[in-house]
Amino acid sequence: MQLLQKFKRGNSKKSSSMGHANYAYTTARVRAMKSKILPRETYPRLMNMSIDEITRFIEESEYKEDVDELARQYEGVDLIEHALNRNLAVTFTKLLSISEGDVNFLIGEQLQKYDIWNIKTILRGKYCNASTDEILDAIVAAGRLGYTFLSELAAKGTYEEVISELANTEYYSILKNYDGTNLSDIENQLDKIYYVGLFGAIGESKSKDRKLFAEFTRMGIDLKNLMTLFRLKKSGITDPEMMDLMIDGGLKLSLKDIQKLLPLSFADFISELEKSPYWGVISDVVSPDMVSLIDVENRLKKHRLKSAASFSHVYPISIVPIMDYMLSKKNEINNLRIVIRGKAANLDDDIIKEQLVI
Template structure:
């Protein structure tokens, strides 16, 4: 990496290191398993989530307070990254965080499709992308799927939405493909090979999750191929075509040829739970970005490492609280945590 490139990233990396130091330590998660929900809420109310818990505590209680506090903190944290970054770093971070626009659009459309209340939809949105909280509130107030799509006609997401014919899965898949196609373009425009390598690995992991889900559901090859996202680093188009065609047991054996096999080898004998597979793939993704960011400390990678780690912190807290609320066994909750 050239000196000028390193200098460009020095400030944002220093900020991110300080922010990462405030993440909840891994050793706390087993302790959370021994606490009840009010105790966990008190703990996060004395941590980086204090402002959100204090503010939202006037309106919400119990798990509602927990959910809203996590989402608001995540949104504000990611917005801070956009505000303190400049030039190329700002461009890449902004494009990567459009994930949350995609998440929110899917959440709102699903809510409208299923007849969920405005409050239920609001609980799951995270205003960390380019669509602001006001924008999301306006979309949530619209009563139909078609109305929401029409309201998004002037956004970059409309090309993925305009072909809606009553099947939400189709436009959700279009949104994912649009997001990753634009991200690859952003990586190529910035000529940031580190970002591109990270991104192409993320696409592989997403495609593996899709393959496991669809093959375990008995879906045909051609239907699976429509869902897969182009641009992976190991799983090129020909590889995906071959994997999609194989019967489930042979598909699993074929994965031994790829570096991702080590992530799922430990649970490959028990493929009855897709969540176990997806958890292991998420752990692989976290270990991968943490490792490569260590080797390239003055690049976009430490920022991406923090973005991934922060999201997983929120996911882990949510898994613990939802698990406790539904009285899941402690071992089941623990198995779903990504640390």
């Protein structure tokens, strides 16, 4: 458990939030990294390739080192999956290594979501009796919890053992209430503590970068809450207790706004959304008789990406270009994963294309 002491958020605040943040240097490095993001015209080419051709393409790209590192352990689609996860972790760890002071601190706080993702993944694996390898397939060691430690957690026999190993983390106050049956509630609480931690990290500082970071975070909460509402409404759920799924702190959608939307039918919900600040983003893909929410989710993701890119141009030497790059990189990984999984499952190209965010 001593290993975990360095991952505790309280300790990182004290040390990482002090010191000078060299934004000019860090953003210059990040711009160079973003220049290597695959252009949108790459994806139609990938759609015309076989799995072997896509694998060769990825092997010859920025993912070469990751593929080479894992080629002895995996092959085919499994190799690509693990290479993508490794690349994301290495890339985000690099952001921490090239930054300092306040920017390093804010990046570290943002990456806490991967610690939470990995804890949830391990608990889900134990719940479903998944093998250690199956759990590790979904691990992205981009946070403070290292891959070795996460591998040890994944290898534990029971969820009780997993939680015991996390007793010295800030997550334990939530995890200790897991009884093997209330996983969705525990996952929801973990998501909430992530945002509580982010806002706590931002604090009352009036610096431009902290304000930009806060705005970036709050827009993300809006879009997450809006997507949760869509899923609830599409399923016909109007239970007021579902408010517990919502995250406080949104930029343009307050909890009061959401509370008014929750009891509505799907048709009435859409009608009310026409007054929403995000209606223009989704208006042409929303209708009362819509079958799938894929287009809505993709529109919201695209809006997030476009907003980040736009803010990045307005504030070129700030935290925003770094957040913009992190979103773009994660989106690239997601798109490549969608293509390779879709091809492996012999899905129709049109089905794969509609899931891509480009």
